[in-house]
Amino acid sequence: MDTLIVTLASVFVFALGASIGSFINVVVYRLPAGLSLLWPPSRCPHCLKALKAYDNVPVLGWIWLKGRCRYCKSPISWRYPVVETATGMIFLLIFFIFKVSIITIGYWILCSWLLALTLIDLDTMTLPSPLTKSGLVLGLIYQIVMGYTNEASLSGIARHLMMGIVGAVLGLWLFDAIALLGIFLQKEAMGAGDAKLAAMMGAWLGWRYLLLAGFIACAVGAFVGIAAIILSKRKWGQKIPFGPFLALGTFITLLGGKPILAAYLGLFF
Known part of the structure; x- marks a missing residue:
C-alpha cells in the first residue's frame, strides 16, 4: 500500500x-x-x-x-x-x-520563477522586472509563513521577515556595488537585472545563504566562462548571461546549503 x-x-x-x-x-x-x-x-x-x-x-x-x-x-x-x-x-x-511541507510548496514556487528567469536570460540577456519583483514579494510572504509555521508568534514572523528583507537589501547592494565597480573600471560587470534577481534570492534565502548561492554562482560562472574561452567558443570580455548561474547557485543552496555551509565553517571553527 x-x-x-x-x-x-x-x-x-x-x-x-x-x-x-x-x-x-x-x-x-x-x-x-x-x-x-x-x-x-x-x-x-x-x-x-x-x-x-x-x-x-x-x-x-x-x-x-x-x-x-x-x-x-x-x-x-x-x-x-x-x-x-x-x-x-x-x-x-x-x-x-x-x-x-510548506518548504516544498515554497521551493516549487521559487524554482519555477528561477527556471523562467533562466530561460529568458538565455534568450534575451535580460531578467524582466515583473518576474524578479514578484519573486521578491513571494519570498517575503514565504518568510512570513515560515515564521508563523515554525514559531507561531509575532516575534517569529518578524524575525523571518527581517531575515528576508536584510537578504534582499544585501543582494541588491552587493550586486549594485559590483556593477559600479565595473563602471569605474570602464567595463560592464553586472546588469541591473542581476541585482534584482540577487534581491529576490536574498528574500527567499536570507543573507547567509544568499552569500553561499552567490559564491557558487560566481565559481561556476567563472569556470564555464574560462572553459568557453579555452574551447574558443567565446572571446575574452564577451558578455554571458549570469542569471542562469545565480539560479543554479540558488538551487544548489536550497538542496544542500546547510551541509555545505557547515562544512565550510568547520574549516575555521
Whole structure:
C-alpha cells in the first residue's frame, strides 16, 4: 500500500510540475514580447491555429504530434517537452527531499520563477522586472509563513521577515556595488537585472545563504566562462548571461546549503 501511495504521489507531483513547466514555456515566450500570458490561448506560432486541449498535454502532446504542428506541420521546438520534463523532475526531487511541507510548496514556487528567469536570460540577456519583483514579494510572504509555521508568534514572523528583507537589501547592494565597480573600471560587470534577481534570492534565502548561492554562482560562472574561452567558443570580455548561474547557485543552496555551509565553517571553527 505504501509503495502504491508513493507511486501515485510521484506521478501527481511530476504531472503538476510538467503542467507548471508548460506555463513557464508560455511565460518565456510571451513576457519578453510584451504579450498577455492568458490570451489568446495556446496556438501554433507559425499558422496561429489554436491548439486542442489534448495537444497541450505536457510532454505527451509533443510526442503524440511527433514534434510537429497538427495543422501546418511546422516543427515544434524540442525545448517545450524538455522544460516540462525538467520542471516535473525538479518538483519530484524537492518533494522527495522535503516531503509534504510548506518548504516544498515554497521551493516549487521559487524554482519555477528561477527556471523562467533562466530561460529568458538565455534568450534575451535580460531578467524582466515583473518576474524578479514578484519573486521578491513571494519570498517575503514565504518568510512570513515560515515564521508563523515554525514559531507561531509575532516575534517569529518578524524575525523571518527581517531575515528576508536584510537578504534582499544585501543582494541588491552587493550586486549594485559590483556593477559600479565595473563602471569605474570602464567595463560592464553586472546588469541591473542581476541585482534584482540577487534581491529576490536574498528574500527567499536570507543573507547567509544568499552569500553561499552567490559564491557558487560566481565559481561556476567563472569556470564555464574560462572553459568557453579555452574551447574558443567565446572571446575574452564577451558578455554571458549570469542569471542562469545565480539560479543554479540558488538551487544548489536550497538542496544542500546547510551541509555545505557547515562544512565550510568547520574549516575555521
